[in-house]
Amino acid sequence: MMWMSDLPPFIPFYLAAIAILLLRGDAWLKLRNIILLATPLLGGLHLWLDVQPLVSMQASDTLVVAKDLSYNVTFFEYQLEFMRVDKLSLLFGYLFHVASFIAIIYALHVRDTLQQVAGLVYAGSALGAVFAGDLITLFIFWEALALSSVFLIWARRSERAINTGIRYLIFQVMSGVLLLAGALIHYHETKSLAFDYIGLDGLSGLLILLAFGIKAAFPFLHNWLTDAYPESTPTGTVFLSAFTTKTAIYALARGFPGEEILVYIGAIMTCFPIFYAVIENDLRRVLAYSMINQIGFMVCGVGIGTALALNGAVAHAFNDVIFKGLLFMTMGAVLHRVGNINGSDLGGLYKSMPKTAILCIVGASSISAFPLFSGFVSKSMVMTAMIQEGYNYLWLMLLFASAGVFHHAGIKIPYFAFFHHDSGIRTQEAPTNMLIAMTIAAVLCIFIGTQPQYLYALLPWEVDYWPYDITHVLAQLQLLFFSALAFVWLNKQGLYPPELHSVNLDAEWFYRKLLPTSSQLVLNVLSLMNTMITNSLVSIRKGFQNGFLIKRLSQFHLADSWPTGSMVFWIGLILGGYLMMDINF
Amino acid sequence: MSDKIEHEEKKYLFDEPRNVNRLLRGFYVICIILFILDFILHRHTYHSWEEFPGFYAIYGFVACVLLVLIAKEMRKVLMRKEEYYDVDE
Numbered sequence: 001m002m003w004m005s006d007l008p009p010f011i012p013f014y015l016a017a018i019a020i021l022l023l024r025g026d027a028w029l030k031l032r033n034i035i036l037l038a039t040p041l042l043g044g045l046h047l048w049l050d051v052q053p054l055v056s057m058q059a060s061d062t063l064v065v066a067k068d069l070s071y072n073v074t075f076f077e078y079q080l081e082f083m084r085v086d087k088l089s090l091l092f093g094y095l096f097h098v099a100s101f102i103a104i105i106y107a108l109h110v111r112d113t114l115q116q117v118a119g120l121v122y123a124g125s126a127l128g129a130v131f132a133g134d135l136i137t138l139f140i141f142w143e144a145l146a147l148s149s150v151f152l153i154w155a156r157r158s159e160r161a162i163n164t165g166i167r168y169l170i171f172q173v174m175s176g177v178l179l180l181a182g183a184l185i186h187y188h189e190t191k192s193l194a195f196d197y198i199g200l201d202g203l204s205g206l207l208i209l210l211a212f213g214i215k216a217a218f219p220f221l222h223n224w225l226t227d228a229y230p231e232s233t234p235t236g237t238v239f240l241s242a243f244t245t246k247t248a249i250y251a252l253a254r255g256f257p258g259e260e261i262l263v264y265i266g267a268i269m270t271c272f273p274i275f276y277a278v279i280e281n282d283l284r285r286v287l288a289y290s291m292i293n294q295i296g297f298m299v300c301g302v303g304i305g306t307a308l309a310l311n312g313a314v315a316h317a318f319n320d321v322i323f324k325g326l327l328f329m330t331m332g333a334v335l336h337r338v339g340n341i342n343g344s345d346l347g348g349l350y351k352s353m354p355k356t357a358i359l360c361i362v363g364a365s366s367i368s369a370f371p372l373f374s375g376f377v378s379k380s381m382v383m384t385a386m387i388q389e390g391y392n393y394l395w396l397m398l399l400f401a402s403a404g405v406f407h408h409a410g411i412k413i414p415y416f417a418f419f420h421h422d423s424g425i426r427t428q429e430a431p432t433n434m435l436i437a438m439t440i441a442a443v444l445c446i447f448i449g450t451q452p453q454y455l456y457a458l459l460p461w462e463v464d465y466w467p468y469d470i471t472h473v474l475a476q477l478q479l480l481f482f483s484a485l486a487f488v489w490l491n492k493q494g495l496y497p498p499e500l501h502s503v504n505l506d507a508e509w510f511y512r513k514l515l516p517t518s519s520q521l522v523l524n525v526l527s528l529m530n531t532m533i534t535n536s537l538v539s540i541r542k543g544f545q546n547g548f549l550i551k552r553l554s555q556f557h558l559a560d561s562w563p564t565g566s567m568v569f570w571i572g573l574i575l576g577g578y579l580m581m582d583i584n585f
Numbered sequence: 586m587s588d589k590i591e592h593e594e595k596k597y598l599f600d601e602p603r604n605v606n607r608l609l610r611g612f613y614v615i616c617i618i619l620f621i622l623d624f625i626l627h628r629h630t631y632h633s634w635e636e637f638p639g640f641y642a643i644y645g646f647v648a649c650v651l652l653v654l655i656a657k658e659m660r661k662v663l664m665r666k667e668e669y670y671d672v673d674e
Contacts, residue, residue, distance in 0.1 A: 160671075278656035279664070351597045387631045395632075403648040419599065471628040478619050478641040485616050486649035488609065497657045503670065505663040512670050 008082040008131055009093055010141070012043045013100075013124025017117045024113050036104050036116060040123070044097030051093075053086045080140075081133030084195075087460035091314055092130040092250045094458065096123060098444070099242035099321045106329055106437035107235035118151035119239045126243035130250050134193045135183035135208075138251070142179055142211075145244055146172030152236035153228050164231040167512075171224035172244075175214035182207030198255040209256060215248035216299060217292050219268050223508035225292065226276075230284040230341075234332030237284060241291065241328045242321045249298045249317045258305020263386075266303055267394045269296030270401035276506065277408035281499050283341050283417060284331050287324065290367065290409040293401055294320045300398065301382040304389050307461035312381025315459055319366065319374040319448060326363035326441035327413060330356050333430035333438070334417055343412070343499035348422030356430045357418040362442040366449065368410035369402065371476060374445045377452035377467045380476070384465075403483040410480075411487050416499060616642075 016039040023032050100123035107119065125148055128141035146169060153165040186204035187193050198205050217225045225245070229237050256262060273289035273296075280286045294316070301313025333356050334349060335341045350357040362373070369375035379402070386395045429435070448455050452467060490496040599605055623639050630636050637643075 274652060275656045275659055278653055279660050350599075384631075392632060392634075396634075399644060400648045400652075403645045404652050407649045407652060422600075469629075470626050471630075474619070474622060474626055474628060475635075475641045478623065478639070479645040481612075481616050481619055482642040482645035483649045484612070486646045486653070488612070490650065490653055495657075496653060497660065500664070501667045502660075502664045503667055504660070505665060 006083050007046075008128065009043055009047055009097075010082075010124040010128035010131070012039050013120050013127065017120040017124070020113055020116050020120065029111075032113075032116070033108060036108070036120075037101075039120065040097045040101035040104060044094065044101065047090070047093050047097060051085055051090065053090055078136065079134075080137045081194075082128070082137060083131050084133030085131070087458070088250070088254060088314065089130050091318065091458050091460060092246065093127060095246070095318050095321055096126050096130070096243065099123070099325060100239075102322075102325060102329075102437050102441055103235070103238045103242060105440070106238055106332070106434055108433040109431055110233075110235055112155060114151060115155045115233065115236060118148050118155070119236075121148035122152065122239055122243060126247050129247045133195060135179070135186065135195050136193055138195050139176060139180050139183060142215075142247075143173070143176040145215075145247065146176060149240055149244060152239055153232045155236055156231060156233050161231045164228050168224050168228040171214055171221070175211045178207050178214070179211035182211060195254065197257070200256065200259055200261070205256075209259075212248050212251045212255065213265075215244055216252060216295055217245060217248075217269070218265055218299075219272065220507045222269075222273075222292050223506055226285055226288040226506065227508060229288045229291075229328075230282050234336045238325055238328050238332060241287075241324050245291065245295055246317045246321055249295065249302070249313065252299065252302045253310055253314055257302055257310055259303055262299050262303025263391060263394060264303075266296045266299030266301075267397045269293065269299060271296075271397050271404075274401060274404035274408055276504055277404075278412070279497055279502075279504055281342050281344050281502060283343050283346070283413055284328065284335070286343075286408060286413060287327055287331060290405055291320075291324055293405055293409075294324065294367065296401065297379055297382050297398065300386060300394070304382075304385050304391070306385050306389065307463045308381055308388070308465060309385035311456075311459040311461050311463050311465070312378055312385060315378035315381060315455060316375075318455065319378045319445075322441050322444050322448075323363050323366035323374055326359065326438055326445065327367065327409065329434065329438045329441065330360035330363060331413070331417070333434050336434070337427040337430065338425055342501065343416035344501055346417045346423055346425065347420035348418070349425060349427070350418040351422070352425070352427045353418070353429050355435055356438070357414065359435075359438040359442050360414045360418065362445055364410045364414050366445040368406035368480060369476060370449075370480060371468070371473045372446065372449045374448040376476065377449055377455070380467045380472055381465060399479070403479055406480050406483045407487060411484060 016035050019035050020032055023035075100119070103119065103123075107115065110116065122145060125141045125144035129138055129145065132138040132141055150165045150169045150172070153161055153168055155161075182204045183193060185202070185207065186198065189202050189204055198208055200206060200209060214221045214224075229240050232240055252262065270293050273292040277286045277289040277293070280289060298313040298316050298320070301309040301311075301316065304310075331341055334346065334353070337353065338346065338349070340346070366373040366375045369379045383395065383398060383402070386398060430438070456465070487496070620639055620642050623642065628635065634640060
């Protein structure tokens with residue numbers, strides 16, 4: 001297989017998407033399923049066995065990048081670099097194969113080929129983006145991510161989902177436009193389009209950071225995520241949660257490591273969503289908010305920029321895809337079976353979906369960073385790096401967010417869906433393919449949590465770190481158990497806010513309410529002014545006319561009608577007459 | 586898709602209040618043990634805040650109570666009807 005070692009990983013996914021498109025109809029069901037399963041499996045094995053990073057990465061400040069230039073395509077005399085292999089791109093390459101494999105198993109019962117094609121192109125585009133060696137290639141896959149993923153939202157085929165998809169697409173395309181503009185200015189400034197360290201020195205850096213920031217759901221740019229992910233199909237959300245934001249984290253780690261502003265942005269991202277998560281009713285939207293919270297930890301890690309912090313950021317991205325995917329899968333299974341995912345309407349589902357409930361608890365323990373679960377081994381790296389670098393108050397914010405994430409994602413999600421009071425809903429256990437996918441994810445969560453050395457060996461930067469010592473374990477257990485104690489106490493006191501049918505205002509209010517309402521208002525005012533001005537002009541004209549009519553002049557023939565028209569006519573006639581005379585004489 | 590509850594249905598694990606109480610009692614015991622361990626085991630600390638006895642336990646508890654109480658207050662300002670964005674005014 002060595003001859004194929006430079007085959008860009010997105011190509012099998014795109015080819016599989018074309019094959020699925022051609023093989024529609026029930027007759028081809030088996031073959032379609034084989035193609036769907038084989039693509040990430042063979043692609044991932046190929047990446048694992050045949051592709052090696054050429055040079056290992058050095059410490060954080062300047063990334064020494066290994067380049068494999070053998071698979072280039074010339075495009076309008078410009079060389080697109082599809083296959084840049086180093087430990088950073090390889091880590092995300094493995095991750096996206098694992099994630100797409102799990103998501104495909106989870107969605108195997110779906111007969112909607114639109115979703116399957118969109119899912120494959122989407123996963124392939126994410127792979128294309130992380131192996132892109134230059135900014136133009138990155139831009140192409142950046143837009144392909146947007147255009148393919150929106151179909152996973154539209155696949156729900158409700159009017160609501162279509163509107164949401166349009167808003168989602170506007171944000172994503174905006175991100176792409178900013179990236180392209182930034183890339184072109186970057187070329188002007190540096191005469192290079194290579195996608196390496198970019199930094200915030202020039203205008204280009206700012207534009208590119210903003211482009212990455214939209215996809216990474218920076219504060220005020222985050223509502224596309226909480227808007228769209230809960231509106232997708234049960235299976236579509238599992239795809240969505242894996243790729244877009246993690247591609248953005250990859251891009252940030254590549255382009256802006258150690259950029260201090262990211263530490264502050266990340267700290268805000270860890271804190272504000274947890275308040276929304278506590279009062280949000282749609283449990284998949286709770287997960288969307290908690291996703292921003294988790295991305296916040298990664299953004300902090302990138303911003304700190306030490307080897308430990310960067311490793312923590314990408315390791316946490318790796319784990320988050322799996323445990324957040326697991327949580328979205330369990331909630332998707334509930335939605336699939338019950339047809340509803342509002343905390344206010346669920347409860348007691350452990351009776352009919354016990355396996356899903358247990359798998360959900362594994363995901364919840366992982367996102368809460370319980371020792372022996374995957375979140376613990378990566379989040380602790382970011383936390384340790386944070387306090388080592390002296391960000392004391394921000395560290396307190398992150399600690400607050402760690403307690404909070406346990407509160408809303410760790411307890412609230414399983415509690416309101418599967419326990420709480422019995423809602424009376426009796427349904428079936430999740431379909432087998434969903435259970436298999438969730439089990440793979442759960443096993444990975446526990447495996448990485450108990451055997452982190454295998455994940456650590458894949459991390460891009462050289463660092464000696466081990467999470468399991470008395471200090472870390474005891475501190476984390478105390479934090480989590482007393483957070484849980486707070487939940488129990490608040491519930492017993494009746495202070496815990498009930499789940500209510502509602503929406504909570506967020507930054508999206510500006511473009512979903514203020515903008516439409518105010519533009520309507522502006523239109524109303526303008527049309528009012530239009531009528532007023534027209535009316536006053538008419539009455540002024542009438543006034544002149546009336547004033548003229550009482551004069552003796554108005555008795556003459558020419559004054560019969562509104563005078564200017566006939567005046568111009570007669571003057572024209574007279575001038576014409578002069579002209580004729582001029583020509584004749 | 587969901588069937589309504591039938592009354593002759595079997596009892597499940599947490600239908601029995603005794604089981605819930607057992608679970609809670611076990612949970613309280615673990616909390617107490619963890620708090621006491623703070624005084625027995627030595628934690629390495631990076632910062633003087635961490636040396637405060639029971640720092641993580643107290644911080645976790647207070648953080649979550651504050652989180653929920655603030656979020657409840659936020660509801661008064663931020664909460665709207667579910668159809669809020671669907672209605673054109």
